[in-house]
Amino acid sequence: MTRGMRLRGAPPLPVPGLVHGSYPLAGLRPGNVPAPLQWMAAPLRRLQAAWPLHGAPARRLLQAVEAAQAGWQAQGLHGHLLRPLQARLAREGWHPDLRASALGCAAAAARQAMGLQPFGTQLLAAHALLDDRLVQLPTGEGKTLAAALAAAVAALAGVPVHVMTANDYLAARDARRLAPMFEALGLRVACVVAGLPPEQRRDAYAADITYCTAREAAFDALRDTRRGEAPPLLRGQCMALLDEADSLLVDDATMPLVLSAPQHDPQQRAACFQALALARQLQPGLHWQLDAQPAVACTPLGEAELERLCSGLAGAWLNRRHRLDLVASALQALHLLQPGRDYLVREGRVQLLDAVTGRVADGRSWSRGLHTLVELKEGLAPSPAQHTVAQTSFQRFFGRYLRLAGLSGTLAECRAELQQVYGRQVVVLAPRRATRRLQLPSRLYPDAASRQAAIVRRVAALHAQGRPVLVGTDGLDASQALSAALAAAGLPHRRLDARHDADEAAVVAAAGQRGAITVATRMAGRGTDILLGEGVAELGGLHVIDAQDNPSARLDRQLAGRCARQGDPGSAEAWRRADAEAWRAGWLTHWRSGWRPGGRNVQAEGSEARMPPACIDAWTAWRQRTHEQHAATRRQRLLEEERSWDMQLKHPGARR
Structure with a gap:
């Protein structure tokens, strides 16, 4: 029998050979069904057999x-x-x-x-x-x-x-x-x-x-x-x-x-210089506003002002679409992309930060001139211009x-x-041992400063008991500020972020030792177990403070999952702040308008808003679910666009 073939009529094994060729690739998947057949996809998925290994079959x-x-x-x-x-x-x-x-x-x-x-x-x-x-x-x-x-x-x-x-x-x-x-x-x-x-x-x-x-x-x-x-x-x-x-x-x-190759393009560099100069003359709210994070769009007044500013320029600046696109990218570089949150400036280079893990994304760069704009904003020598030779996404790659x-x-x-x-x-799959994680009530603070002060007090109290503490922060700026506050309070700690990722595994592995204090940005995917030191289990195990305003509930669960592993004890709590972007919404703004330091809904110590934990959790769950739905819609739209481009490449006469 030829290699790659199977008995019993089952599909052939995915190996290079006569069946799949010398470079095997998948064809259509259930999620990649052609448009005329998409009505069949949902019924077929429902008919797929559920995983049978539960109970007695699993034991056998x-x-x-x-x-x-x-x-x-x-x-x-x-x-x-x-x-x-x-x-x-x-x-x-x-x-x-x-x-x-x-x-x-x-x-x-x-x-x-x-x-x-x-x-x-x-x-x-x-x-x-x-x-x-x-x-x-x-x-x-x-x-x-x-x-x-x-x-x-x-x-x-x-x-x-x-x-x-x-x-x-x-x-x-x-x-x-x-x-x-x-x-x-x-x-x-x-x-x-x-x-x-x-x-x-x-x-x-x-x-x-x-x-x-x-x-x-x-x-x-x-x-x-x-x-x-x-x-x-x-x-x-x-x-x-x-x-x-x-x-x-x-x-x-x-x-x-994006697979890129360097190209000599002095005109692009000059255009980026000009775009930054123009963008600095536009006023937020009047000439431009947020469109869809992290993008900006010029208002009608902004378009008119930009047309006036470009009246003395020549070439492509007279093209409305060109100047709007490039100036919008310049506004994004100036006002939305922030060092320490979106990128680092290290060794004379701009290095992007992964939004989920907080790590430096080696080799990653922004496209369409945005990377050059950020470099110029930071006063760096622009890196050589790149032109795209091939492009894909993880959705297409894994498919x-x-x-x-x-x-x-x-x-x-x-x-x-x-x-x-x-x-x-x-x-x-259920855990091998029942979890012993204690989930403490959520808390809400008016702003970042009051939450940080409360975290320092909480960490000091737990440190005095000998319990290890892990604090998860949103980004580099937040971790640096908290680290400075802990140092001022005389609390020894270690920090894990994009600037200190070389000894990542050692920092994470030591986070469970007696009295250890660890401040980390975006703990997702760290890949190293936190083992409890001697006598720590008797003290209650690792305590996790979630000081992140995560757009996804999965990220909250990943952070809480760093404690109470394999039947060990542990505890976790989520501390939110009311001035975070996630809390700035309609009726909630009015609901929390009276929660000011000294108000009747605020505790004196730490200015913690006495919003019921159930309400905090309900609001957090609602806005995370809304964000995830919007993100899923964007991913689906991108996938459909990629399929359309693929169809055009295969059939040049096809319409999008």
Whole structure:
């Protein structure tokens, strides 16, 4: 039987060969249905079988895996014994009858090479990943090993696997740590990080299992479309396993991935200089206003004023569309994009910050002259102009994988979108041990200063008890201000943000030690467990203060999930501030208008508004749900536009 074929009439394995070609790519997905057939998509999704492994079926699978693991441990993981299993997997695929033996083999390798015994939840998660599903596994339950087990089974079948993690550090760390397990199975593992030369990249993708970031893999796939006669870097998009899947599939879905090449364009640089000069002469509210964050639009008065200012200019400045677009970008650079929140100025360069994680987004830049405008605003020498040679988005990139699965601690909230766009069901697994997290009532403060003062008092009280504290802040400015306030109060602490990400893992890992105080921006996807120090559990475990005004409930849950892992004790509370952008809305503005320091609805100490916690939570949930719906609409609109562009490229006469 030809490699890539399967018995029992099931789909062929996603491997390079006669079936899928030398560079496998996916065709249409349930979420990528042509417009004439979209009416069939919803009924077909509802008819998809639910994940069957609950209760007794799950127990039977775990028993079969345990028996298989015992057998492999007894006879040893020798090559002559592994080859028949690999041959069967390549021939038949990892159907349920064979999967228990393969998972038992992978579990035996983890036990033999690393001393790790996979838990039942990890084995069930690996099983679901091999079923091409997305798995919600609570934080601290071992997503890294669960993904490794699934990757091992797929690689034993001959499928090239890409395991995508949050950053280069985690990709290199996981590949290094898990190498003994994969080597025990006769598999080769490699990693791809930023700055790796093309030949080394090609060799890394040739491994059985490749750890990388989604960004590196996406750009390498883009480069493969532009390489001409040169050998491709990837072996196709066969199978991807995503860590923090919701961050990649939802939060970063609309991020444009633009492959650029430098070009000499002095006219663009001169135009950016002129646009900044013009933008500085326009008044907010009168000449321009917010359109859709983070964009601005000129008012009719602004358009008239801009036409007057450009009357003495020549060339493209006489074109209304050109001057409006470029000046709007200049206004965005001047007034909306802020250092410390949206970007850093480091080593004479502008480095973008990821809005979700707070990390520096290496290699990322704004398009359409915006990056040059920010550089000029900061008084830096503009970097060479770039022109786009290829472009995609994570929605399109992940849609090209023949097999796509992933894990996260927060997937349930966006399961409908994941099903619609990617055709993937979400499996929610319960924690191995019941959670002992104590969720304290939410609080509301009038402004950032009063909340910060209250945080310092709260941290001081917990520190005196010896409990470790983790405070999550919105951005670099907030973390710096809180750090200064803690230092003034004589409280030793460590800060983790975009300026201090080199020792990220060490800072996060030490956050559970007795008396530790950690201030962090955007804890999503840190990828390192916070282990409790000696005697900390008896004190109540790690305490998390959520001082973030997150647009998504998932981000709040990710931060709270840093405490009370694997049955440990812990507590969390969310502290909001009334002057945050999220609270500036209609009737709520009038409702909280009387909450001023000294007012009857405000506590004397810390000026904390006595708004009932249930009301705070209800409002937060409402505005987060509204934001998520708007974001989902934008993602769907972008996906439809991309499909339209694809159709035009394939059929030049087609209409948008």
